[in-house]
Amino acid sequence: MSIYNKILVVANINNDEQPALARAMQLAAKSRSRSQVKFFLSIYDFSYDMTSMLSIDERDAMRRGVIHQREQWMQKVAAPYINDNIDFEVHVVWHNRPYEAIIAEVFAGEHDIVIKGTRKHDVLESVIFTPTDWHLLRKCPSPVLLVKNSDWPENASIIASVHVGSENDTHLGLNDSMVEQLKSLTDRLGAKPYLVNAYPVTPANITIELPEFDPATYTDAVRGHHLTAMKALRQKHGYDEDQTVVEQGLPEDIIPEAAKELNAAMVIIGTTGRTGLSAVFIGNTAEHVIDKINCDILALKPQGYISPLDPKTAI
Incomplete structure (x- = not known):
């Protein structure tokens, strides 16, 4: 279990x-042990690379000057x-793709977690996720914590959005x-832990195609299966029944609703990191859930996940 002692924090430049x-x-x-926190920023200005009147050395000097200014600003806002008991450093790099720079830093520094702020819409109090956020959720090898409020x-409470109805090894491993992570974070932050699971609604077309089909019996059987699986999971990790929620519906509806009712300050989700065309046409359930959650999000990858940006796999 990760205890997050090497933390990479992405600065909010705005x-x-x-x-x-x-x-x-x-x-x-x-x-329990001394932690390391690296305050990180990736910056880029296209104009510095396109100024033909300057030599390469002059452009490098200008970039170093901009980096130095940002480092001074980061030291000031930090x-x-x-905390004197925490090893702290500031690091600024010149890179035109922030998510690639962040993930490269994760690999280089072997960071346990990436923590990044999200944009809050003051009127609706919803969270707006940037393209960098989505890239990190899909491709970052370490857990990603997207933070809404500093307080x-x-x-x-903290809730873990578990998927207990599946026999898939990836889902089972992610549940554990x-x-x-729920245990570790609730201990650290003094929060109440909950396990939340959504199970599917009976498809309406089945009753049309199969007249003898009994939807009530089917629904009861599905609910019973999920309740039994949730019981096994909570008992395995030492949680009580009143710390679990099993509801019928889509995860993107049930999880945000439970987060609101349970006063959740953080939701832990599992994401398989689907990318490319499969992400466009199939979509990640986790990402549909994230869109509707109005609190911190901790996204975990399955064990053995290999990032497409892993330098070891680069050709």
């Missing part, structure tokens, strides 16, 4: 407030968050990983 850094320091401060609410 604001002096850094909720991701606040959450990182909160987690690091409650670690000052209120820094951790009182009497908050999510519950282990």
